[in-house]
Amino acid sequence: MSTTTVRPRPTDSPAASPPSTGARAGRPKIRLRRTWWAFLLLVATALVFIVPLYMLVTTAFKTNGEIYAWPMKFLPSELTWANLSTAWELAPFGAFIKNSLLVTAVGAAAKVVLAVFTAYAFAFLPFPGKKGLFLVMLGALMVPGHVTLLVNYITIGNMGLINTYAGLILPGVASAFGTFLLRQHFLTLPGEVFEAAELDGAGHFRKLASFVAPMSVPAIATVGLVAVIDEWNNFVWPLIITNSVNMRTLPIGLMYLKANDGLTSWGVLMSGTLIVVLPMLLVFLFAQRYIVTGLTGAAAGGGR
Amino acid sequence: MPDLVVSQGRSHQRVSTAYRRRYRRGVALFALFAFPNLALIAVFAYWPVLENVYLSLTSWDFISPAPLFIGLENYIQMFTSGTFLGVLRITLIWVVVVVGVCLVLGIALASLFSMKLPGTTVVTGIVFTPHVIAGAAIAAVWLFIFDQNYGLARVVFNAVGLSSPAWTTDASWALPALIIVSIWKGVGFVSIVYLAGMQGMPSDVLEAARLDGANRWQLFRRIILPLLSPTTFFLVITQTISAFQAFDIIAVMTGGGPASATTTLSWFIYDQAFNRSNVGYSAAAGTVMFVILMCITVLQFRFVERRVHY
Structure with a gap:
């Protein structure tokens, strides 16, 4: 199987094989x-x-x-290994890694859970004005994130959450695109399976946990992996919302390292950079297909 | 679908109590499932847009008790100051060059990939890689590459008999340096989206054109490019929106300098608020960005309806 094309097609298996017009x-x-x-x-x-x-x-x-x-x-x-140990001395990389892992894990997990439940609601539950509500939710995709930074900073400040994990995570867990992706997927699932379950008296929680979610593992994995990459690489929000070195995430820590030493020692800066890059490279290596599908998803047309 | 909203008045008699109970439970469950997410979207995506407009009419420094209403003064100051007009000019250059080059190179790469040469799958994976790496990390790597004395750029420049410029600290080289990095980061994504578009094209049309004796260029110009117009529109819009908001590469490599040579609108918004505590002024610039991006989005919808098909 080809791992990079957006739509799996029979003709793109091994790269060396002749093209379809063979x-x-x-x-x-x-x-x-x-x-x-x-x-x-x-x-x-x-x-x-x-x-x-x-x-x-x-x-x-x-x-x-x-x-x-x-x-x-x-x-x-x-x-x-000298560069790496110098980087560790110049900046608290242990703390950076811990913060990045925590924010990424909790943030991405929360985002996936919210997206799954919201998508389920929009796909299977009744609500007056549901269609309009769905459009309102999709409208959030058009709001440019950079414009929201200032007010979100003030909002998080009013909640007393500046320089906390909650403040780092909270604004990022709202999910419009993930919800959209999953809702479209849920609507393609074969309804007969659920109807049989409903006749057996299964409630919505059962229906979600035993049928809808297990049947949508690839779609949910896609949403989750995209969330992981976004959270890990996020730069401007952690830069704004944290203000002590020990609360910084890795990308900000990199800037801190550069300010402290970087330009006088490339080896040190590159070893710090490698710590930021390596985990996502590995994730990409092992889950390339899901990630490419997810990130180019909207492009593949018609909300696939 | 069982959840089509029951119009309560008309079908009151016919709907059994059991059904109504189920409907009401469904509505409650919808609220439980969807409202947390919808509330977050309201608070962190919609509210900021409104509040940002209000703040743009005020003067505030984060510290004094309340923002002071000053009407349109921020906007007047912005559009009469050379600084802000310079920022808009730099932003325009940045967006047009980054998006334009990414699209042209992207479609060229996609054409190359669609030849299905041995190794193509590996190369598509490689060109996509920068898209999943933190912009801050990419910026750090390229700072080293652009090092005047020990960087890779010097190897390239020396090879053609020139000496490497002081990329990020020379006002006339800083913006080109950032543009190069941004293209390097973005072009792989563009090419993969184009490739997906090419693979989705009806092969009988291409075949027919080939049989009619169209050469490679004619095929590209007359068939492939028009067929790709929906993809191109999608990419122009999404890439423009993300180029406007590009931040991490600028923050790590130049910090808007030297002498504001790389101060794009996105850096300006950040800098005014968080380095200078000019909340109202930053909000006004944010509102300008919002309006520009909304116009582009609306333009897209009108275009898509009228012109996208061949």
Whole structure:
């Protein structure tokens, strides 16, 4: 299975296989001879994106002597943990990691739970003016987040939650897009299954827990993974709402590290950066298909 | 669907008490399930827009007891000061170049990917990667790349016989530096969306054009591009909205400097509120951003209805 295309199609399995017009294109070898320039472009494209990441990883473990050598040493001759331990001394990375993990886990979990329940309500429960309410909820997608920062800061301040985990998490757990995605999915589930359950006297909680949710695991996973990435990478809100070093999340901690040392020591800054990047790289590596579907979801058309 | 709203008056007699009880329980459950989320959306998405408009008519510093109403003074000051007009100019350059280049490169990459060469799947994964990495981290990596003495940019510049500029500290290079980073972060996403659009195209149309002897360019210009117009519209709007709000790369790499050379509207809104405590002024700039983005969204809807199809 291809892992990157938005819509799984029978023709995109292994990349090396001939395209759907295989009969006309002839044997792969001949094709490759005709398209060597395109292949070269493909490799160049990959390099444009790999090389900066390669610089990040190697610099994090290079010695200062090799980082500050010219001509540039692309291949480190020895590796060191010194940068990482310096970064840890200069900034409380333990606290940053703890904060990021906590905010991401609680924030994403709360967001998924809210989205599942709200989507269930809009898909299966009655309410006067439900359609209008749904449109009002979707309208929230058009509100640019950056415009809400100032007032949300004041609101959280009035609640006395500045520099707290609750303040960090609360505004981000409201879910309009996730709700929309799940509601559309719930409406495609086969109704016969529920009707049978309803005849057996199953209530809505049972229906949600034993039928709707288990039948929607991929969709819920997609919403959850997108929430995890958003929470982990979030920058401007944690920057505003926290004000002590020990409450900072990793992306803000990175800026703190840069202010404290970064520009005089690239190895240290890169090792800090690696800590921020690595978890999401791993998540992406293992759940690429869900993530790409989720993040490009709206683009795939018609609210898939 | 069982939950179609029962029009209470007319069907009163016919609806059994059991059904009505079920309906009422359903309504209560709807409230239980949906209201927490809807309340959060009201408080943290809709209320800010209204309150922001009010704050834009006041002068406040977060500390004094209450915002002081000053009418349109913030707006008058904004549109008569060269600073803010400069901010709008920088924002315009930023948005147009970032979105424009991302779209052109994105469609080129998508065309390349759609050739299904060996290794394409891996490369699509690689170009998408920056989209899931924190902007702050990407900014840190590129700060190193742009280091005048030890960065990768110097290798590239030296290769063509030039010396690397002082990217982020030189007022004429800072904005281009940020634009490059933003394109690097965004183009993969654009290309994957375009690729999905291309794969959803009816293959019989392409086949027919090919049989009629259309060459590669004609095929692209006359068939593929028009067929992709809904995707293009979607991308123009979403990418424009996110380019307007770009923040983390700017914050980490330049902090709006040097000498406000990279102060976009989004940085300006943040800077006025949280570095200078000019709450009203920041709210006014926020309202300007809101109005601009709303206009773009409305424009999209009108366009989509009229012109998107080929």
